[in-house]
Amino acid sequence: MKKFLTVFLVLAMALALLAGCGSTGDGGGGGEDSDVIRIGVFEPLTGANAAGGEIEVRGIELAHEYLGDLLGKKVELVKVDNKSDAVEAATAASRLVENEKVDIVLGSWGSTLSIAGGDAFKNSQTVAIAASATNPNVTLGNDYYYRICFLDPFQGTVLANYAYKTMGATKVGIIYETSNDYAVGLRNFFKNSYEELGGEIVAEAMYQTNDQDFNSQLMTVMAEKPDVIFAPGNYTEAALIMKQARALGYDDIKFLGGDTWETPPLIEVGGEAVEGCVITTFFDPDAPLNDMTTTFVELYREKYNEDPAAFTALGFDVYLTAYKAIEAAGSTDSEAIREALKTLEVEGCTGSIRFDENGDAIKDTAILKTVQDGKFTFLDTVKID
Amino acid sequence: MSKESKSPYLPATTQKHKGLSRTLSIVVLAAFAVFLYMANSGKILGSYELRIIRLCGVYAIAALSMNLVNGFTGQFSLGQAGFMAIGAYVTSLFIIPTAQKTAMYYVEPIAPWVESLQAPFIVALIIGGLVAALAAFLIGFPVLRLRGDYLAIATLGFSEIIRIFITNMIPITNGSLGLKNIPDTANVWWTTIAVAIVVIFMLRLMKTSYGRSFKAIRDDDVAAEAMGISLFRHKMLSFVIGGFLAGISGGLLASVVGAITPIYFRFTLAYEILLIVVLGGQGSITGSVVGACILTVAREWLRFMDNGFSIGPLTVPPIAGMRMLVFSILLMIIILFYRRGLFGSNEFSWAGLLRVIKSIPQGIKRLFTRKAKAEGGGS
Numbered sequence: 113m114k115k116f117l118t119v120f121l122v123l124a125m126a127l128a129l130l131a132g133c134g135s136t137g138d139g140g141g142g143g144e145d146s147d148v149i150r151i152g153v154f155e156p157l158t159g160a161n162a163a164g165g166e167i168e169v170r171g172i173e174l175a176h177e178y179l180g181d182l183l184g185k186k187v188e189l190v191k192v193d194n195k196s197d198a199v200e201a202a203t204a205a206s207r208l209v210e211n212e213k214v215d216i217v218l219g220s221w222g223s224t225l226s227i228a229g230g231d232a233f234k235n236s237q238t239v240a241i242a243a244s245a246t247n248p249n250v251t252l253g254n255d256y257y258y259r260i261c262f263l264d265p266f267q268g269t270v271l272a273n274y275a276y277k278t279m280g281a282t283k284v285g286i287i288y289e290t291s292n293d294y295a296v297g298l299r300n301f302f303k304n305s306y307e308e309l310g311g312e313i314v315a316e317a318m319y320q321t322n323d324q325d326f327n328s329q330l331m332t333v334m335a336e337k338p339d340v341i342f343a344p345g346n347y348t349e350a351a352l353i354m355k356q357a358r359a360l361g362y363d364d365i366k367f368l369g370g371d372t373w374e375t376p377p378l379i380e381v382g383g384e385a386v387e388g389c390v391i392t393t394f395f396d397p398d399a400p401l402n403d404m405t406t407t408f409v410e411l412y413r414e415k416y417n418e419d420p421a422a423f424t425a426l427g428f429d430v431y432l433t434a435y436k437a438i439e440a441a442g443s444t445d446s447e448a449i450r451e452a453l454k455t456l457e458v459e460g461c462t463g464s465i466r467f468d469e470n471g472d473a474i475k476d477t478a479i480l481k482t483v484q485d486g487k488f489t490f491l492d493t494v495k496i497d
Numbered sequence: 498m499s500k501e502s503k504s505p506y507l508p509a510t511t512q513k514h515k516g517l518s519r520t521l522s523i524v525v526l527a528a529f530a531v532f533l534y535m536a537n538s539g540k541i542l543g544s545y546e547l548r549i550i551r552l553c554g555v556y557a558i559a560a561l562s563m564n565l566v567n568g569f570t571g572q573f574s575l576g577q578a579g580f581m582a583i584g585a586y587v588t589s590l591f592i593i594p595t596a597q598k599t600a601m602y603y604v605e606p607i608a609p610w611v612e613s614l615q616a617p618f619i620v621a622l623i624i625g626g627l628v629a630a631l632a633a634f635l636i637g638f639p640v641l642r643l644r645g646d647y648l649a650i651a652t653l654g655f656s657e658i659i660r661i662f663i664t665n666m667i668p669i670t671n672g673s674l675g676l677k678n679i680p681d682t683a684n685v686w687w688t689t690i691a692v693a694i695v696v697i698f699m700l701r702l703m704k705t706s707y708g709r710s711f712k713a714i715r716d717d718d719v720a721a722e723a724m725g726i727s728l729f730r731h732k733m734l735s736f737v738i739g740g741f742l743a744g745i746s747g748g749l750l751a752s753v754v755g756a757i758t759p760i761y762f763r764f765t766l767a768y769e770i771l772l773i774v775v776l777g778g779q780g781s782i783t784g785s786v787v788g789a790c791i792l793t794v795a796r797e798w799l800r801f802m803d804n805g806f807s808i809g810p811l812t813v814p815p816i817a818g819m820r821m822l823v824f825s826i827l828l829m830i831i832i833l834f835y836r837r838g839l840f841g842s843n844e845f846s847w848a849g850l851l852r853v854i855k856s857i858p859q860g861i862k863r864l865f866t867r868k869a870k871a872e873g874g875g876s
Contacts, residue, residue, distance in 0.1 A: 157803075157817030157818065158817055158818035158821060162817075162818075191803075191804075191817075192800075193800075193803055193817050193818065195821075197761070198754060198756065198757070198758060198760075198761045199552070199750070199754050199761065200796075202548070202753075202754045202755060202756070203545070203548055203549065203552070203797060206544055206545040206548050207545050207797075207800070210543040210544055210545035211543065211545050224675065224756075224758050224760065227675070227677050227756045228754060228755070228756045230677070230755075230756070231681065231755040231756070232544075235544070235681075236544075247674065248603065249601060249674060249675075249677055252600060252601075253597060253600065253677075253678060290664055290665055290672065290673060291661075291664050291673050291759065291760065292673055293672075293673040293674045293675065293758065295673075296604055296667075296672055296673050296674060297603075297604060297674065300603070300604045300605075318665075320661065320664075
């Protein structure tokens with residue numbers, strides 16, 4: 113038993129080491145200074161969500177460099193890693209507001225982590241703005257949490273409208289990831305608005321994160337002969353679902369998904385099978401919504417020599433929003449910032465941003481993309497009233 | 498802290514110092530209580546430091562629960578994460594205000610009987626522990642027939658089953674969306690007093706015939722059975738008490754963190770607790786408490802490393818995750834030098850502390866004389 117234990121521990125530590133090798137970034141140390149505005153960056157820099165955290169931080173850094181001083185003071189980014197873990201996130205959030213004494217917080221990637229940090233921000237009355245946390249619970253009942261991305265209900269409505277009106281689908285099958293809060297929420301909102309439009313959800317099947325075999329789910333759903341399959345969830349599982357659907361001989365069935373699909377691995381894993389799937393997203397470098405999009409894309413291409421991801425754009429916008437809010441408030445006082453956010457309208461690279469009384473962004477534009485010839489290509493811009 | 502010195506087998510020197518150690522323990526504990534009182538009123542520490550102290554308490558109870566089953570009864574169980582999940586969910590459902598519960602369940606409406614659940618924190622905590630104990634009792638029937646690695650795998654499996662149940666019972670648990678707005682009732686007093694009660698309970702338990710039977714089973718189950726100890730009954734008792742304690746620690750965790758999701762209670766949580774148990778010493782009650790504190794504090798304290806630091810002329814650039822790397826290396830060093838954990842199966846004692854301090858210079862000397870072997874230490 114002892115040997116087993118030793119091996120166990122060594123493995124666990126090796127894993128911890130691996131998880132430790134995250135991304136790089138330049139955080140600011142330094143002492144406290146009233147001539148400095150401190151902006152907290154609350155993101156998963158290590159652990160399961162490190163990739164998501166990193167691409168968002170890139171956008172924040174880019175905006176930080178681009179916008180420069182604020183109210184005649186230097187702006188300092190204080191990065192704190194929440195390790196993709198809810199308990200760690202609560203502690204990290206507490207550290208940001210208590211020890212680092214930041215004026216405003218940006219982040220986090222992943223709604224679960226944002227929710228865990230939310231209490232610390234609320235108790236210390238520090239304004240926090242999330243870039244990509246789409247779960248309604250993030251801002252619900254928390255007057256200090258704001259967000260600049262669209263919510264799952266909006267995304268669900270866009271997809272339901274697209275399926276019913278543009279694709280002309282009257283029967284939809286759903287395969288979703290039950291262990292993923294994002295997927296569960298999206299499936300719910302899609303279902304509600306699709307049924308309201310007059311469509312019918314003919315079959316539903318579920319799977320767990322990290323599942324590999326989706327044959328039984330596909331066969332259950334396909335037995336009801338849906339026109340389209342909606343499959344909210346992670347990109348790896350989604351790619352496998354599409355691949356296995358083709359292998360089962362369902363060559364014509366179309367797939368719909370949310371913004372999480374827009375990652376290179378979807379195409380790498382799925383190959384030809386993912387051709388033609390439709391996803392919603394908030395940003396496309398080739399479909400500029402305004403001047404800010406153009407500026408952002410140029411800045412990003414110059415620095416990284418590649419096209420920016422949608423989350424990087426949101427990272428850019430979240431910094432921009434915080435910057436404009438402090439500018440409009442004229443101080444770093446939380447109440448003044450909250451007052452300013454009530455009326456603020458920011459032209460970000462993901463469209464114009466305003467906040468409702470919940471602290472959620474009022475957005476009316478979503479972008480639809482599809483996979484064509486092994487690339488995500490712009491399909492359509494959708495406006496919902 | 499320790500009352501092990503009651504034993505007649507201890508050397509005479511220890512007996513002589515008994516009075517002194519007791520006074521020392523009382524002074525230190527009293528100082529700690531005063532410190533906590535000051536800290537809780539916000540005089541010395543901010544809520545960040547208090548949160549870390551509270552987390553130490555939560556992990557200490559979880560580690561004690563695992564130590565009871567693994568260290569004292571010798572049954573290698575990894576089911577603690579599942580029992581903690583049960584405790585956390587049950588406690589949360591009793592203490593979240595009804596209005597907030599209704600708003601949170603937007604995917605599927607909340608089951609009416611869950612919505613109306615309300616209880617004071619202490620009652621909620623105990624109910625959470627009892628439900629976890631009940632789960633341990635039911636799971637115990639099939640799995641406690643297994644031994645060693647097989648038991649570890651089976652308990653790990655059951656812990657995952659519990660998590661998947663929680664994920665899919667959406668009208669009750671809100672599924673993967675998790676619960677939030679859990680009242681922050683568990684302040685440092687709650688967690689510290691809970692740890693104290695559990696520690697005293699464990700110390701007492703180990704002196705009873707049950708405690709001795711647990712140890713007998715750990716040391717040799719065939720001999721224990723031959724002596725007339727009912728293996729199944731005692732294993733079950735240990736497993737159920739372990740489940741209860743894990744449930745309590747889960748309930749406290751939920752209140753400290755304020756938001757829980759099933760994902761947090763993955764099997765990795767069980768490894769983390771196992772790490773504390775092994776670090777502190779299997780079969781050492783004070784070891785688990787100290788191990789929990791070291792692990793929780795070190796992880797936070799090492800945070801400065803993420804922002805870049807310099808040791809003399811060597812400057813390390815800011816690298817995210819640097820602290821986890823250093824943390825892992827530190828753990829490996831500890832395990833290499835203290836194979837049986839910091840305390841082995843002994844309890845904390847002042848004489849022991851003195852011995853350790855005295856032996857440090859010798860240890861360093863030995864390190865240099867036995868170069869060939871010491872190289873594995875990686876300094």
